Amino acid sequence: MAHWVPGFLVVIAIRQTLVNDYPLVYKSFIGSDDSGGAIAILSVVVVAFIVGEVLDASRDLLEHAWDLLQPLNWNLLFSGDKEKVENLKASYFTYYAFDCNTSLALAIIILVLHFFTSVPAWGLAVPAVFLAILAVNAFSLRREIAKKFLDETS
Numbered sequence: 001m002a003h004w005v006p007g008f009l010v011v012i013a014i015r016q017t018l019v020n021d022y023p024l025v026y027k028s029f030i031g032s033d034d035s036g037g038a039i040a041i042l043s044v045v046v047v048a049f050i051v052g053e054v055l056d057a058s059r060d061l062l063e064h065a066w067d068l069l070q071p072l073n074w075n076l077l078f079s080g081d082k083e084k085v086e087n088l089k090a091s092y093f094t095y096y097a098f099d100c101n102t103s104l105a106l107a108i109i110i111l112v113l114h115f116f117t118s119v120p121a122w123g124l125a126v127p128a129v130f131l132a133i134l135a136v137n138a139f140s141l142r143r144e145i146a147k148k149f150l151d152e153t154s
Contacts, residue, residue: 003056003101005098005101007048007054008044010051010108010109014109051105055101056097058104059097059104077089088148088149096145099134099137099138102130106131110124110127110131
C-alpha cells in the first residue's frame with residue numbers, strides 16, 4: 001500500500017499530461033496505440049510500482065535529514081521485542097511510510113501540474129491540502145513512533 005498507491009497517483013497524474021505526439025512506448029503507456037488496453041494496463045501497473053519504490057527510497061534517504069530534526073533510533077526496529085516491533089509496525093510505521101510516500105507523490109503531482117499544464121491555482125490547492133494533511137500526520141506518527149520506542153526501552 002505504501003508503495004503502490006503513491007506510485008499510482010504519480011503515474012496517473014503524469015499520464016494525463018502526456019501528449020499524443022510521443023513515441024510508441026509513450027502511446028502504449030497512455031493507452032492510445034493499437035496494441036490494446038492490456039499493454040497500457042500492464043505499463044501503468046509496472047511503472048506505478050517502480051515509481052512507488054523510488055518514492056519509498058526517497059523517503060528512506062530523507063530520513064537521515066529528518067533524524068537530525070526529530071531523532072529516532074531505527075535500530076530498535078531490529079533489536080526490540082518481536083511482538084512489540086510488529087505491533088508498532090502495524091499500528092504506526094506502515095501509515096507513517098504511506099503518509100510520507102504519498103506526500104512526496106503529491107508534491108511531484110503539484111510540480112507537474114504547475115509547470116506542465118495550465119491548471120488554475122484552485123486546482124493545485126486540492127492536492128496541496130491533502131499534502132499538508134498527510135505531511136502533518138506523518139510528523140505526528142513519527143513523534144508517536146519515537147515516543148513509543150523511547151518509552152518502552154528506557
